[in-house]
Amino acid sequence: MEGRRQKNLVLILAREFASKLATATFVSDADGYLVFYNEPAEAILGQTFAQAGGMHAEEWAGQFQVEELDGSPLPLDKMPGGIALLERRPAHHTFRITGLDGVKREISVTAFPLLTRTDEFVGMVSIFWQAQQDGAS
Amino acid sequence: MQATIWGCRGSLAAPGPDTVRYGGNTSCVELRLADGTLLVLDAGTGILPLGLTLADYSGPINLLLTHLHLDHIEGLGFFMPIWSAEREVHVWGPRSPLESLETRIARYLSPPLFPIHLHDLPAELTFHDVPEEPWEIAGVRIAAGPVVHPGPTVGFRIEENGASFAYVPDHEPELGGDLAQLSPDWISGLGVASGVDLLFHDSQYFEAEYETRAGWGHSSVAAAVKFAGRAGVRRLVLFHHDPLHTDSELAELEARARELWNGEGTVPELAFEGMTIEVAGGVAVGD
Numbered sequence: 001m002e003g004r005r006q007k008n009l010v011l012i013l014a015r016e017f018a019s020k021l022a023t024a025t026f027v028s029d030a031d032g033y034l035v036f037y038n039e040p041a042e043a044i045l046g047q048t049f050a051q052a053g054g055m056h057a058e059e060w061a062g063q064f065q066v067e068e069l070d071g072s073p074l075p076l077d078k079m080p081g082g083i084a085l086l087e088r089r090p091a092h093h094t095f096r097i098t099g100l101d102g103v104k105r106e107i108s109v110t111a112f113p114l115l116t117r118t119d120e121f122v123g124m125v126s127i128f129w130q131a132q133q134d135g136a137s
Numbered sequence: 138m139q140a141t142i143w144g145c146r147g148s149l150a151a152p153g154p155d156t157v158r159y160g161g162n163t164s165c166v167e168l169r170l171a172d173g174t175l176l177v178l179d180a181g182t183g184i185l186p187l188g189l190t191l192a193d194y195s196g197p198i199n200l201l202l203t204h205l206h207l208d209h210i211e212g213l214g215f216f217m218p219i220w221s222a223e224r225e226v227h228v229w230g231p232r233s234p235l236e237s238l239e240t241r242i243a244r245y246l247s248p249p250l251f252p253i254h255l256h257d258l259p260a261e262l263t264f265h266d267v268p269e270e271p272w273e274i275a276g277v278r279i280a281a282g283p284v285v286h287p288g289p290t291v292g293f294r295i296e297e298n299g300a301s302f303a304y305v306p307d308h309e310p311e312l313g314g315d316l317a318q319l320s321p322d323w324i325s326g327l328g329v330a331s332g333v334d335l336l337f338h339d340s341q342y343f344e345a346e347y348e349t350r351a352g353w354g355h356s357s358v359a360a361a362v363k364f365a366g367r368a369g370v371r372r373l374v375l376f377h378h379d380p381l382h383t384d385s386e387l388a389e390l391e392a393r394a395r396e397l398w399n400g401e402g403t404v405p406e407l408a409f410e411g412m413t414i415e416v417a418g419g420v421a422v423g424d
Binding site: 005006007008009012013015016019116117118 | 232234282283284285312313314322323324325326327328
């Protein structure tokens with residue numbers, strides 16, 4: 001007779017919080033596993049969350065073909081979400097992605113870590129805005 | 138193990154002619170383990186009459202606090218065992234990112250809110266942050282799981298001899314999403330309540346009342362029933378009655394709970410002062 005494993009409470013609330021926002025929001029757990037993005041994010045990422053499903057950080061960083069505005073590749077550890085995950089600090093950057101619908105979009109992203117204690121990291125939230133749409137690649 | 142309710146009112150003690158049937162004392166439950174060991178759940182005003190029955194109990198007392206809102210600790214200064222130098226009292230409560238449990242409780246148990254400072258109490262008091270993993274008291278397994286309620290708050294799960302009891306008196310799981318749609322691991326509180334033989338759970342509001350009180354940390358009767366259904370509990374006892382609800386209104390709330398119940402297990406019932414339930418594996422019986 002065992003209790004069931006429950007997601008961290010802050011992650012539960014972060015996901016529900018994101019679902020209520022009109023700002024595009026992306027939530028991952030402490031391992032970088034994507035647990036949710038909301039409807040405004042779906043419009044920018046080019047696919048519904050239900051279609052995309054959960055995925056690991058390397059996977060989501062690769063799926064969206066992230067690049068600097070000059071076209072050079074932007075690795076995960078330089079992306080705001082990657083910095084929030086790996087360095088556990090907030091970060092902001094403007095860069096370009098290619099959505100799962102094949103459309104390139106310039107987005108500004110602010111990411112911050114979810115720390116329930118100074119030594120307890122439970123996930124990351126990225127909020128983002130579309131700065132510019134470049135058209136289909 | 139046997140659970141006895143000494144207080145099941147929420148938010149504020151509510152004595153008077155309109156609250157005789159269910160009682161006006163705030164949260165306190167006595168849990169007696171098979172060997173007679175005493176666990177006390179919360180220290181609302183119900184802990185005062187409980188303390189008066191413990192003159193002959195000489196073992197260590199473990200007090201498990203779900204959180205530190207006043208209705209769950211306001212009786213602590215009037216719990217007779219803490220006024221005896223012979224008594225050993227262990228206080229368990231949710232950890233805070235900033236201050237120790239003792240420091241936070243001392244905010245209330247010290248002047249100007251209380252005449253005596255916490256460290257001047259004669260009993261041998263020890264404060265413990267609840268561990269993240271299950272632990273044992275007197276050989277019984279106890280788990281504390283964080284639940285949705287303002288500030289650090291946990292629910293408790295106690296298991297003994299194949300029987301399980303969960304105590305989640307203050308809880309607003311709906312704030313985490315639609316309980317009917319969420320997968321179980323995304324439902325606040327299921328970590329402690331899943332499959333228990335007996336659950337004491339918050340049901341402070343009628344559904345219409347909840348509409349204007351969302352975010353206050355409590356459940357509607359509908360949410361409580363839905364939560365218990367998702368958790369697969371055998372017996373649901375509705376707890377933390379609103380201080381403004383009279384006995385007749387609470388009877389209506391119980392009727393509403395039974396209307397919403399899916400028919401599996403024992404029908405939901407309202408907690409009342411003096412209610413005693415013997416919890417055994419697969420069954421919970423009592424008045």
